[in-house]
Amino acid sequence: MTRVMNAYYSNLIEGHNTRPRDIEAALAGRLDEVEDRPLAEEAAAHVRVQAWIDETSSRGDLPEPTSVAFICDLHRRFYDAMPEELRFTEHDGQRKEIIPGAFRAAGEEVSVGRHLPPSASRIPAFIDHFALRYRGLTSGPTGRILSIPAAHHRLNYIHPFLDGNGRVSRLMSHAMCQAAGIGGHGLWSISRGLARGLRDPAEYKEHMDAADQPRRGDRDGRGNLSLSTLTSFTGWFLTVMLDQIRFTEAMFDLNALQERYTRLIADLYPGKQRLPQLVAHVLRHGEMARGDARFVTGASERSARSDLGELISGGFLKSATPKGALRVAFPLDYRERLFPNLFTDAAPIVPAPPPPPPL
Template sequence: MSALLETPSRIEPCFFEGDIPRPIADLVVDIHSTTAELGKALHPDSAAELAEFVRVMNCYYSNLIEGHDTRPKDIERALAGAELEDEARPLALEARAHVKVHREIDVLHREGRLPSPTSIEFILWVHRRFYEEMPEEFRCVRLASGRSVEIVPGRFRTKAEEDVAVGRHHPPSSGVVGDFMAYFAKRFGMADAWASIRVIAIAAAHHRFNYIHPFVDGNGRVSRLVAHAMALKAGIGGKGLWSISRGLARGLEDNGEYKRMMDHADMPRQGSRDGRGNLSEAALRTFCTWFLSVALDQVRFTSAAFRFDTLEDRYRRLLRDLGHDAKAGELVSTALRFGEMERGRAALVLGVSERTARSTLSKLVEDGFMKSRTPKSPVRVAFPLDYRDRLFPSLFADHRIEAPAPPSFRFAR
């Protein structure tokens, strides 16, 4: 490989040299406005509970991109520490690792301790935490050369035998990955101080990270977790109620777009009018436009799929169909709107005796519709996976749903 391609500036351009293209600027404005409205009527406690549900969805689609199709119910069972069927166990434990890291990122953000998501320290932490939780079956990878290489959690590629090829793309050699990632961290760390490019940087960094391909394995899933962390930092996290992975797995028109667009963004500079870097600025502009269009589409989809304005009604109908007390829906509605509720308030909310209220509440907890940290602590609403199709149709399926049409986009072929 030429010396020119082994220098960190190989990933330039990382940003746009001149003005931000108008279509991208418009997408950023739309994403900010739609995420600000997402789950606005929900109490933060209810939103946090629903965010856990979304983590499972995010994990499901992120792993699906890697060719690992894990049933959401198996992911939930793995998270609960339940027994798993032998054939489902490895993929379910892999998915559990993904959800755990996603959850830890959300906690860091909520507590104000989330560092720059494009820093070397954070990226290594994500990879380390992911693979520390991995089953043994996924602790090594077979490279194109036929060599089997151990995956060391939280370590970049450093050895010649760890050089990789991704389709037609040949990432930087292992010996210079550290230099490339230091350059990556410096360039994209600048976005933290520029509100106007924080959202755009999510798209650009996603491609450039995978272009470097710093780890022997796990690059795709780490990059999508980093994109989630960047969205939180950029103020478009939407309370954790939307998933970029679902959009990348499905695309705007077909599920092959992600691979095509990543490949398109690998294009070298096409002449003197195509920016000043090694890679094509026009291709980066196309990729960022597509990526942000996918993000906007997913925020809109989530709002339509969750239908927060009718969530209470759907929950009430479900409880009635399952034979719960006619007034049980009042407890769920109260928890949705006002968050955690002291158990002693149940009788007041329902307007019944304490004994009847305890019975109604106990049944809701037993069936997973309400939950608490201890048998006597306050309760909050829950969203049991067994009834996801009734509460939130089409989150894991391909059924049509009434949602705004995807943003207009002309694909590079």
């Protein structure tokens, strides 16, 4: 569910507004239910790449996120899963195919707003230097966190691919959060924060544009670009990360989630007090053997089976096998009741975003 949210917001940054319901349908292969098939498949590709990052990280096999091989692999995995319609782009008035995992070829010069990225012939040198620098900068726990915003901007500055650079940079940042130990096993991602900003959705592109500025004198860093604007971008980016971590903690706070869930069940099944009891028990304990339902509620075995049947058919409990232990589920139709503000602008009790540090 949170991967769908991350893909939704990453798409939104690109100007592609895709309904979460359509993303889930595309993931399940139900493309006949989808309103805009190419955009839904694009978001589904994002979900699958993030799932690969999260699963690889959980096994302890996550490659170095700023390595050239990993960055190319992200692009390749993303575009291998893209629909045919989105594997081409307009360049200099010509329709050009986007080659998965391949850098811009000779003659494929681009501009992004006011920014003119390095020429295609210089990309290998730039990207090799990028990987070398961030291999050193991410060697310690503090560096692994502080490097996330800078690497995010610098990869976009290089703009190594003909298309898909923004999505690759957000997936790379997600992988860097996992490598730094602050990824929450994939339960949060930077994409939601970048799409919404702290006060205004335009903040992300404004800060990215500012960090493209050239150095302002001898005291503004040692490279061609301004260190002060990169520092400002880093402070903003880290504050957005903190805001999203706090938001996710509030959404998954067990007491508050249990209250929202049991209230929903009580509204849907008035007069059936045992059903909220069962959901609360499974939510708190992670899973429940089917035979334990009667002990949780004090009902007869027959009544307990009936209670479980209602919750399973309603999509509130699920299991891996027909007779296996039950786990809690989060039905799509009630997502906003269970997790307000995940996609929309409902009003959950979430801490206000912290102010960016004064820089």
